[in-house]
Amino acid sequence: MSAKVSKLLSIILAGSLLLFACQSAAPTQAPAQTEAPQVTEAPEATEAPTQAPAENRVLKVWHYESDTGAMGKSWLAAKEEFEATHPGVTVEMDNTKGFEEIRQTASMVLNSDEAPDVMEYNKGNATAGLLSQQGLLADMTDEVMKRGWDKIVVGGLHTTFRYENGVMGSGQWYGVTNYGEFVMVYYNKDLFEQHGVEVPTTLEELEAAMDKFVAAGLVPIATGASEYPAQQIFYELVLSKADQDLIDSYQLYKSPVDFHNEAFTFGAEKMAEWVEKGYIEKNSTSMGAEDMGLGFESGQYPMMISGSWWYGRLMTEITGFDWGIFLFPGNQFNPGSGGNLWVVAANSENKDLAYDWIDITLSPKIQTIMGNEGGLPVNANAEEITDPKVQELVQAFKEFSPGAAFYPDWPAPGLYDALVSNVQELINGTMTPAEMLDAIDTFYNENKPQ
Template structure:
């Protein structure tokens, strides 16, 4: 009886060990890039190779959305539902916040053991490092970018050529272009006013009035908010809506709907980021299109790309690091560029796609001039929703430009004072 009991106990132990081993052989990965985007296209191919290289591992991929992780990232990372590796938004309010909460794996050792320090320079890693308060630029490495990105104006080259217009290089030229199309009965600029493109246009206009000190103070929470650049931006938006350059209907419009106005040829311009390059390349068939850098004195809304992060509770951190290395490899950096993405570590000689080649060139032009101004929601946790809400208020007419600045300044200054 005792032997039988012992045998049963041993059997249970073996079964438990087997189950634990099987669980260790399950690798979970999430990202939120659209399947048609350059990142989605390149990473899907990388994932197939990763699966083939690890036949003993069950690789589970889950497609997420930016909004899901923006709203629930901390909660997910602080649970047993977190994957082994996932794409996460960079910046103080997102990656910095969860790093300061102890929810991410310190990647310092992997940076050297995986050779990422040979691929990425310190400029590429500035948004990977966060201090104990979650402020970017110094401290441990908590995430790794595999691409770059920037906000620009997308424009219908055929429509511009037909009108005898060129891509604008000043705000005055941009307004003149929009005025022309408005007189032709078109809404010149498609915009998701209460979504990402709305706050990115707002920030782009603010950055036309921003100098080095303003950017450093703003992104680093180094001083109360100087609202003058945002006041100019808000006043300009109200002016553009009043002149019909932007539709009042854009108040309730989301980015996918605004993008569709551009890709269908109904609007000749759209302000958004390079994450659209892959999908625009595959969906726009009826006209030639291009990008123009939004005319600012120096700074563009943009940065290195979102980060691959490894949750603190990841069961397969080494496999996660191997995955990150695969996305940084020459093969998949070239895949990314040839899908129209902004490859951060591709050899330009290997890029055959003109969209990807141009994107890499423009990104390098901006970053070499230290002109990446980062994103407007980064400094303060929850600021993304604040800017979307207040931006919508501008378009709806429930907030004046002065009230807009007062309300975002209160949120910003409270965070700055209490950091």
């Protein structure tokens, strides 16, 4: 390995993600860290073993990233690396089940003989926290310390890797990520130019731009409401009026949440208004995330509000127009965090291989591939990532990081489904904004950790 390995996001994640660092304590504790951690040269992941047992073994890996996206491409490269360094071991990689299926069936699958050894899974109290509390995830604390992963993925990102009684921020390690992510606005530069629209910097400018598109017969925002990201758009609107105290109360239970306060009321009423004005289609309630993305890729929609996980895929798949990104106009806070977690099944008989797999995905070689394909790696060789399009993403992540507000479905098990269904009803017009907020209020308070 090189004598000095530069980490693409080490300074970003250690310095800019100060919010994560401040939230890394358990909800009842004061923040333990007041300064960003010191960054030295990036540590290398532990070398994978060159010998393996003589008998053939199979490592089952499940994830839900597209093979054409940054994570998918880098993990295919990791598969080649793993099999080359582990003679007699085959990696069976399965990404056919998708985010929704894994999210809905994880508890059942991990409690069966069909469980994968290692799996990509969503972070937060409602997901990884719940599975850790159910005893379905392996406690990987010893491996984290032995392999130095806590020095590769740094600072407050640890908030979503550690859980105690199902609550993130402290306790044992049940997962680790190898990328960052955040929600932004993707836009079709050609359509913006054709209709005389400038990149908006305030919510008012965004709405004025959308009025122009509606007048021209275009639906401004591609939206998936049968799963995500409609509830993330609602959260963006809430965050436009939110402060750090509200985010801490909602995400970390530091004080009771008033779901009829200014921020939540504004978000719900504005979301309904956007549907009424034609900014979002009513039939988006039957559109999933994949259809939304394909609609944007086709040039049908001027904008798509979604996550950085689309970025590498759009770099590959959009060939008919120029596109770019900007943060939600006027917001200090936006949805985002470290990426989804690699978790290891508690009943896996291949835990040694599972940890080697995680190690390889964290290696500078694989991380640099991810970066060059449009991802947000945590341990890449910065000097080897030169694509201007990737640098555009990295710059946006720097701007986003101080205002990271996690995701709206994290605080309680089942809240994702509750948000999806209630936002759907708001879009359909079968719930008023106040009724939707009542429903979310009830579900949140009945299901959050007591």
